Amino acid sequence: MFVVVGCLLTCPLAGQAAPIDDQLKAIQSVGAEGKGHAAAIAAVKELSRGKSDSLIPILRAFEDANPLATNWLRGAFDAVAEREWRQSRKLPASELEAFVRDTARNPEARRLAYEWLVKVDPSVSDRVIPGMLRDSSPEFRRDAVQRLLDRAVKAQEGDKKPEAVALYREALSGAIDDDQVKAIVKPLRELGETVDLQKHFGFLTEWHLIGPFDNTDKTGYDVAYPPEMKIDLAAKYTGKMGEVEWERHATEDEYGVLNIAKKTAPHKGAVTYGYTTFVTDKPRSIEIRLGTPNAWKLWVNGELVFARDEYHRGTQLDQYKVRAKLKSGTNAILMKVCQNEQTEEWAQDWKYQLRVCDSAGAAILPSSVATTTSQIGR
Known part of the structure; x- marks a missing residue:
């Protein structure tokens, strides 16, 4: 009797959604050639019906996900976020921003959270991006570099050489993409500065x-x-x-x-x-x-x-x-x-x-x- 009651209290009933951890594990287990696809499809379907409190767990699951599982997790996150935003115009902004700022988290998951945050609060870019010049995520670094590069160009156009050089140098310190590096190095050299690309x-x-x-x-x-x-x-x-x-x-x-x-x-x-x-x-x-x-x-x-x-x-x-x-x-x-x-x-x-x-x-x-x-x- 007690065993039956215990199971009724702890086990999902027929037709009842599995706990979110089980859903996430099912998605993380998906593999090539159809491995785990049936379970993952069912898990994504259930996960996509979740509320806003499921968003952070979905993002955390990116850590142990292969590329295929990552795509499925992204789809589930988008489905939940889209529905919650459409119905209430709200998302757990403070929790999402904290996740974005956590450099130990998966870069793709952080970027996904950021893109949704911008929809909720466009001012988040001004709060977050300037501090990401040396971020572990290449995408965030690129955004931070571009902001400095744009300011440097304006300073140069305004004949403010010392300010322009300082901004170009700061941008270069975080630049990792070759196109941005070239866009920084060219004006620096035109301004009489030397740049060691081998070292950079x-x-x-x-x-x-x-x-x-x-x-x-x-x-x-x-x-x-x-x-x-x-x-x-x-x-x-x-x-x-x-x-x-x-x-x-x-x-x-x-x-x-x-x-x-x-x-x-x-x-x-x-x-x-x-x-x-x-x-x-x-x-x-x-x-x-x-x-x-x-x-x-x-x-x-x-x-x-x-x-x-x-x-x-x-x-x-x-x-x-x-x-x-x-x-x-x-x-x-x-x-x-x-x-x-x-x-x-x-x-x-x-x-x-x-x-x-x-x-x-x-x-x-x-x-x-x-x-x-x-x-x-x-």
Whole structure:
């Protein structure tokens, strides 16, 4: 009798909605190829009927959601917010604003909350955005940078050079998108200011290169040449055309592009390795962002963290984003860059650029200049 009564008090009745936590878990569990779709569809349907007190839990659920689940959560949030706003012209504004300001929360969820807040109270932009110049969300940073950039342009147009320079500099300190960086750097230089783009983006510009090794018929991609076993900067190896050794190279390109084709011959059907170090005073999670039109592999402290066997599909800034972990002290970074044997003019590029940054794209600079040892075991 008591068991039955207890169940009646705690268990959903037939046709009764499941608790919101169960609905959120069902959505978070959705996967590819129809996995969990039936349960997720039912959960979204129930969740979309919720009241305003379900909005924050939905946003929190973004934390453990895959991209597909995120889309479904967004749909449920929009449905609840739209209905509540249409019926009462109210949303839990203070709770939503607190969520937006919490940089530990999921960036997509924060942005969704912000977009709805603006509908309720347009003045929220003036309260929130100015403080987001170094936010963990790229979208919020962009908004904050643009506000400063607009003010800088007006100051420059009004012949207020010191004010314009100060505003441009402040905007640049938070800028992570290349188009905004260029829009800031151009007028700064016109005003006589110098800007170090290599440092701003966090490009690694000093490398030891060794090669070429053989990549005839693209066979070298899967061959573990000696640098993959151990880094010995004093060693010499048999390469594609004879003996090869490590040579130190630095790039002066503002965007950190290291042009291997100009430094290594022959530059067709070949493999070159690039090695550098990065010093940090504490363990930290980073993103390594790189661009190259060539096939490549990347190791951090001897661990293969990513690889791409693809040639001449174009290249751009931050083309690839690779998460990695650095240890305290000196960290070894090794790139393997492969060139095929295509003869078309557009297939002659053999180059790469690589930078270290946080998840938003802001540069992480080394704690000190790395002292490269002659031999580092991997």
